[in-house]
């Protein structure tokens with residue numbers, strides 16, 4: 133309104149001068165103020181456009197922008213990439229500077245809010261024990277208000293202060309961001325850790341001892357997978373591979389007696405293994421066909437990520453390329469020694485007897501750790517041969533088997549002591565009384581296929597040497613080294629042992645029957661390892677596989693993730 137009045141006034145003055153024939157004296161500043169007055173002090177980028185006049189009442193108007201990048205040719209204000217921009221605008225009337233103005237060019241508020249949200253979330257850890265950093269400012273931008281409301285202020289209050297508590301608690305923060313008259317709200321989840329994870333592991337161990345002592349064990353039951361209050365993840369393996377499947381499903385053994393169960397208690401901040409001895413009755417599922425059917429139903433995965441094993445009794449397919457003693461160098465420690473009873477007692481448990489005559493006590497699982505392409509089993513087979521047959525004395529490094537995603541190569545006989553476990557010549561140790569298996573982790577191989585091939589080999593060796601699940605060890609169990617690296621870092625060791633147990637049952641129980649699978653879907657492709665299938669990309673519909681065993685059929689539903 134004011135601008136119009138001024139314009140009208142100026143027009144009248146101009147007219148008056150023209151009529152009287154006098155030369156007008158132009159008030160440039162007033163024109164400048166008028167023109168600049170049409171522009172607001174705060175402009176939201178992408179929302180505001182201004183048609184900059186080039187002429188005003190016969191005067192030539194020109195504009196100068198200190199940051200011309202933020203205004204396009206059509207007069208549209210462009211969003212500054214990181215921060216608000218201050219634009220200094222100058223207006224010239226007939227070439228004379230007639231005024232300047234500072235305009236705040238605000239970034240789009242939606243972008244602002246999403247960035248503030250991201251910023252706030254980046255300070256709130258998913259899980260932590262202690263104060264939570266609740267940011268109330270966003271860099272040095274003024275006028276932004278960030279407020280928090282905690283769902284459990286007695287655990288972590290609205291300022292992020294932590295109060296001691298026993299159990300892990302989930303907190304939801306309602307966050308409210310106000311800026312330039314608008315408000316944006318969102319939620320952030322946070323687990324506030326109670327007592328330290330390691331203390332929880334100890335509590336769960338004590339709890340499990342009591343639970344197991346009072347438990348009535350029946351076929352098909354599930355073992356505890358978490359603590360009702362302390363949480364955590366518990367996974368199981370039994371010394372007898374038939375007793376626990378899927379790290380949780382329990383079955384009574386064939387014969388009554390005392391059995392060892394192994395539990396893995398897992399928290400993000402702590403990770404421990406425990407052993408428990410339980411007295412178990414004999415199962416009522418004694419008929420081999422009934423047991424085999426039960427196994428197929430329980431052990432066939434209900435969902436598949438990349439690979440699946442349809443168990444049919446197949447054993448490990450081993451290519452023997454044995455390095456004998458007629459070579460330049462003997463890269464091993466001779467025949468495996470006998471282990472005295474006191475060593476067996478301390479390394480295994482009181483009264484444990486060596487179950488074979490080859491003095492094989494351990495299957496020692498390794499990963500090659502060589503993440504180069506092309507390093508399949510054949511490459512390591514060559515390495516072992518080169519060491520033994522080369523001209524110069526090699527390092528004392530050797531192992532029995534190398535596994536990749538399609539084959540298994542054996543270089544030393546099982547009764548030979550190889551150098552792979554890093555525990556020297558200790559009797560009863562990994563070198564002297566173990567069988568070393570290297571699993572390839574080359575990126576052009578499929579880790580999860582090698583993982584299954586490895587489990588199959590381990591099971592074959594357990595069967596061959598009358599061993600059980602308690603004899604399967606990681607390299608790490610003999611020396612402080614992260615090997616097998618991926619299984620340790622991704623906490624897949626018990627998943628691996630579960631596959632070993634299943635292979636063991638497949639090779640001992642299922643091998644007594646003729647078992648075939650009918651797959652009425654193209655979603656599963658065969659893989660060079662018998663019974664192993666790979667999921668084909670592009671299929672999402674769940675599939676049904678029919679297992680045929682001794683003229684009976686079992687229908688198995690499998691989800692494709």
Ligand SMILES: [Zn+2]
Pocket residue numbers: 497498499552607615616
């Ligand atoms: Zn190793």
